[in-house]
Amino acid sequence: MEPATLAYSRLKRRRFDECIQTCTELLQKNPLDQAVWYIKCRALTDVAFTDDTEMEEEGIAEILLDDNAIATAPRPGTSMQRPLSSANSQRPTSRGQSANRPLSSSGRPVSGYARPGTSSRPLSSAVNPNRLSTAMGGGRLNTARPVTSSGRFVRLGTASLLQRPGGEFIEVDRLNLKRYATRPALAKADVREVLSIYLLTFGHPLRALELCSVSLVESEHKDWFWKAQTGKAYYRLGLYRDAERFFLSSLKDQEMVSSYVWLSKIYQRLDRPATAMDILLKACETFPNEVTLTLAVARIHDAMNDADKAMDNYKAALTLDSYNVEAIASLASEYFYSEQPEMALRYYRRLLQMGVSSAELWNNLGLCCFHAQQYDMTLACFERALHLAQGDAAADVWYNLGQISLGIGDLGLAYQHFQIALSLNPSCAEAYNNLGVLELRKGNADQARSNLQLAAQNGPYLSEPLFNEALLSYQFGQLDESYQLIRKCTQLSPNHFECKELLESLDSHFVTHEATQLMQLEFQEELKY
C-alpha cells in the first residue's frame, strides 16, 4: 500500500502519531509533495486542536492592557465584571450562609462545570495568567500584546513539534505569503486554508491575518470562511472590534452555528453580555434545536449570576440532548446551592451512571449525601474521591471532609483535615479561614488572626475571613481595625446580614462616643459662661 494513502487513511482515523511519522519520512524524500505536506499540516493542527469557540481564561495582562473597555461603571446587569450587581441576583430563598455560592477568583459565581474562563482554581500550567509576573512572560512572539491565554495554544503545539528534530514544521517567518497569492498554481486555496488554520492554531495570528487578507481579495470578499478566519485572527490579536465586523460580514454570507458562537464570544470579551445574548437568541431562531447555542445562553446567564434563567436554559439543553454533561452538572450544582441537595444528588447520580467518574464528582456526591442526610453514604463517596483525587483536587476533597467533620461536630478531626488540605495546597484560602475559626475556639487568638489574615491574603474574593477578623478585632476592642475590615467585607458581600449588624453596632459605638465628647464640650462651654 502506498505510504501516502496509508497516512491519509490514518489521518481520518485520528492516528496522528503514525500519520505524522509517515509524512515526515515522505517529506524527507520529497519535500515538495504538496499532498503529503497538507496531510502533515492537518495532522499537526488536529493534534493541537482546542475548541476555539470556548472562552479562554482571561489573563491579568489582558485585563490590564485591555483598551476595549467601554464603560468603567456599567449599569447593573450589563457587565460580567460586576455580576453581583445584577438586578435580580437576590433570590427569595431562605438559605443560610453556609450554602452561599462560592465565587471564583474573578468574582464570578462558580459554575458547575469547569470550563476555561470560569475556573476558580489557577491553571495548572506553568504560565499562570493570574499572576502578573508570569503573565507578562508569555511564550508567544510576533504579537502586539503580551500573551497570556493564548499561550496554551502554543504550548500544545510545540509539545508535539518538539518530538521531531529540526524544529518547527513550518518556518513561519520565512513564509512568502505574497508568492502564495500571486502564483495560485503553486499554492491553491486548499493549501492556504489549511495553512491559515495551522497558523492560528500555533499562535501566529499576524501571519494568518496576512494570508487571510490576500485570500479575501482573491475571493472578492465573498467567502464566509475567509471572513471568519480573518475574524479569528483579529480576535487573537486582541482587535475585537475588527473581529466583530468580519464575523458579522461572514454571517451575512453564510449562517453558521460556530460563527454565531464566535460572535457571542467576542461580545463577551468586550463585556457586552446583553449583546452576546441577543446574538445567541437570534441564532436560536435560525437553529432551534442547537444545544451549543442553548448552552451558550445558559452560560452567559450563569456568568451574570442569573441562576433562574440559566437553569431554564440548561433544562432546555437537556431536552435537546439528554446526555449533556455540562447541563447536568450545572443543574446539579445550582440545586445544591439552592439547598435542594436531594435534587442535586439525583443529577450527580445520573452523571455517575453516564460513566463520569472523577474525584470532583465523588466529592460532590459526598457533599450532597451529607446534606440530604444520607450519612451512611457520605464517607464512602469521599473515600472514592480521595482515591481518584490528585493535586489541588485532593486538597479540595480534604477541605470538604473538614467541612463534614465540622458538620458532625468533630472539631479535632476537622482541624486535621484542614491541615492536610493546606499541606496539599498551601494557598487554599477557605481552609485557612476555617482553621482560623477553629484556632479561635481553642483560644489561640493570635494564631487565629494570622490564619484569617492568610485566608484574606490568599483569597481576596472571600468575605468570610474579613468578617471573622473584624469580629475578632471587635471583641478585642480594636474597633478601628474592625471597622476597616467590615467595610471591606461589605463591599465583597453587600447582602451579608451579620456583616451589616456588626457595622451598625460599630457605627453606633463611634456615634455615641462622639456624642458624649460633644456633650462634654458643650457642658464645659456652658460652665464658662
Add this chain to the structure above:
Amino acid sequence: MNAAVWRFFSSSQQRLSMSLFRSRPWWSAPIPVDEEYQSGCLCVDNVDNDPSGKVKVVTGSFQGILRIYLPRRGAFQSGDLLLEHDVGAPIMQVSAGRFIPSSTQLALAVLHPRKVTVYTVTSQPGALDSGLICKLEKKYEHALAHSSWNMTHGPFGGVYDKDFLCVQSFDGVLSFFEHDHFAFTRYLNNFLLPGPLCYIARTDSFVTANASMEIECYRYHNLALTGSDRALNEKEGDASRRKLPLEWKYNFGEQVLDICIARVSRNSAASQFDIVVLGEHNVVTLKDNGQIKLQTKLDFHPSCLFSYPIQETTDQIFHNLIIGSHSKTFKIYKETKVVWTSQTDTVPVAIRTAKFGNLQGLLVVLDDRGSLTVNYLGTDPSLQVVKVEADSAPFNYEETDNQLRLLQSQIAEATEGAPKDPPDVLVMRVAPDQGHAEATSLNVVLELAHKGQDTLNNIHVSVHVEEPLFAAEPTIIIPSLAPKVAAKIEFIFTTQNSSLPISNQIRFIACAVNSKNEPRTSTCDILAPFHLYVNPVAPPASSLPFQFTLDTIEAKTHQIGQLFSDVYLLNREAETQANIVSVKYQASEDVYAAVTGGPIDEEATEMGAAWLITMELARRLTDAERGDLQFSYSGELPLQEYFEIIDTHHACRVRCIELEKDLEKEAEQFRAIQKRLLVRFKDKNAAPLQNLDVLLRNTYESLVKVAESVEKTKTELVKSGKSLSAATSLIQFLIRTKYRLDQASVEVLETTLTSTVNDDVLSQGWEESVVAGIDSLIRTLNAQEAVLVPQMKMLDVTSKLQKQILLVCDKLSKGTSLVRTAKRKTTKNAKKKNSKV
C-alpha cells in the same frame, strides 16, 4: 463565626461525551492480529444471494484478508466465519452491488490500490455445526493506473437494475467502469486530496468534498460528455483534464469525514433526498441543490456516519443518523436532536444496521483494529466502580476509632507546647569567667554560634545598656560565621557619671538573615555587676529621707553585709562588720542608699535611688534562699513621695513645652528681623535701619538664653524621667509585694503602670499613657464590653492620675484581681455576639 464556604467544585475538567447506556454485544468476532481497517472496509448485505435473505457481514483489511461472517446470537463459533481468504493485496473498500453483467444477483466489489475486482459469493451447506461455507469466484478485474482511494457504485446514467462502479484515485482521477468494460476517466478540478464520494441516484450525480473544504457536485451526464469527443482517440491526459462542469459547490469550511445520502429533514417532500455531510466539528444537511438545510455543532470528534431508515408513518420513510465518536460513544440524531446515546467498547470506523435472526436494527460496529461486534442498544447503566479496599472487609468501627485516637495523641504530642525553634537558631552565651570588672569598666566576652548547616553572613550584634554604663561599640558586625564554630566577641563597657541608674541589665541582640532569606534573631540578657554602679560609704549613711521596711515571710535574719560583700572588693576599708550595706551611687549628684538587715530597713536619699538596691537585694536574697523566698510589705505605700516625683516630672515637661514655645517665638521674631534687614540691605538706596540691628542682637541674645534653658530643662527632664522610672519600678515591686499579686496581675500592672518613661516626644508622655491605661483597665474590669480609649491629651494637672493610682490601689486592697475573672471566651458565633450589642 462564619464557618466559611463549602467548597463544592465543578465537575469535570474536559468536555466529555458520556452516555447513560452501554450498547450490549449480541455477537462478536475474534479480533484479528495486526490488521488495519478503514471506514469502507465493512459491507453488510446478502452477498451470497441466500434465498432466505440472511445478511452477511463482509470485512476486508489493509493486510488483504477478506472475511465473511454470519452472526448468530451468542458467543462466536467457528461456524460463524463463512470465509477467510487472503486476496494478496490491501483491501481499501468492499461493496455489494449488481455488478454481474446480465444478472441481477448481488456481487462483491473489492477495491485494491491498483485494481478493482468483482467476485461472486456462493454458499453451500458445510460440514461444521449446520453452518455454511462460502466460495469466492472472481468474475472480472480492472487494473488501475492510479492508486485508488475509494469507490462508489450505482445505476449511473439511469440504467435499470444494474450497478456500475466509479473509483476515485488518490490523485483525483475518477474512473468509471460499466461492469467488465472500462468507460472513461476524468480528472477532478483543483485536486489535492480525495474526499468521500457519493452517488445520488435521483439526480444521477456525484457528491464529493475537495481539499479546499468545499462540497462539490458533478452530474454524471456532464462528466461523461466533457471531453468525450476526443477522449477516444487521444491519450488520456490533456483532454480529460479539461475543467469538469460543476453542478454546484458548497463552502463548508472544515474537513469532511463522510457524506451520505438520506432523507433526514422531516419536512421535505417524499421524493427529496438530503446530503448529509459529516465534518470534523459540524454536521450539515444540504438540499440536493447544495443549499444548507440543517446544521448541528458537535462537541466531540466524530469518527463515522451512517443513516438508517425508519418508517414513521405508513407512507413516509425517513432516516436517522448514527454518528460514532472517538470518545467511544455513538449518538443517534433525529434531524438535529439527539435521541439516543450509547457507549461502545471501541472507536467505531464503520457502523451499519442490519437484521440478524429475527432481530431488526442490530448495529454492526467495526473498529480500525478489526474488532467486529453486533450490538443492540442496551439500557444497562454503565457504572464505573471505583475500587476502594475498605469495601472488601466490613467496616470495623472500634479499630478505626482506636487508630484515630492513637493518631490524635501522636499529633498532640508532636505539636504540644510552644512553637519550636527553627533548626538554625542563633545561640549566644556570655562566658562566665571571661568578664572581669575593674572600678570603672567591664569587659564581657560573648560567644556566638548557630546551629544551622550553612554559613551565616553579616551578623549584627548590638548591645543595649542603661546609664551610667556605656558600651564602647554599641554594634559589632560579624562578616561570616561558619556552623558549629563559636565566635568570641568582646564588649567593653565603661561607667560615666550621669543620672540615676534604673536597671543593671545588659541586653545583647544578634540578628542575621540566613540563606533562605529568613531573619533570625536572638537575645541574651546579663546583669552587670552591682559594684559598677555604687561605691561603698564608710560610715553607713543614716537617717536618709526615704525609708521603708520590707519583711520576709519566714522571719529570718539575713546577713546583708555578706550578701553584698562584692561591693567592698575594691574598697576594703569601707567594709564594716555591721549587718548593713551603705552605698553611694555613681551619679552626678550625691545619692545614697542603705540597707540594714533584720526586718529589712531600707533608706535612700530619694525614692528612685532605693530601686536598684532593692532589686539587687531581692535577687541576691532569692538566690541565697534558692528561690523559695517571699517578701511581705505591711507599711503604707509611699504614694506621697511617688506623687511628688510624678509632679516634678510633669512640671518639668510642662516647663519644657513652654520653653520650646518661647524658643519658637524668639526664633520667629529673629527670622522676621533678619528678613527685614535683608530687604533693607538688598535695596540700593537703603532705608535707615531704625534700630533693627539692636533688635536683632537683643533677640539673638534672648534666643540663645532660651535655648540654653531648654537644654537645661531637657537634662532635668531626663533626670526626672529616670527617677520616675526607678520610682515606678519600686512602686510596682511594693504593690506586688503588699497585695501578693499573681503573675497575670503583675503583667497587667506592669503594662498599665509602665516603668518605661519616654520623653523624646514631648506631646505624648508617660502621664497620659498611664492615665489612658488605667482608665481602660478600670473600665474593662467593670464592663463586659470593649471600650473605646479616648484620644490622649496632655494633662494640665496630675490630680487625675493620682486619683486613678489611688483607685487602683484601693481596688487591689479590696482584693480585686486585675485580670478579668470571667474572661469571656472569644465567641465563635456571630449571631450570639451581635444579639448582645
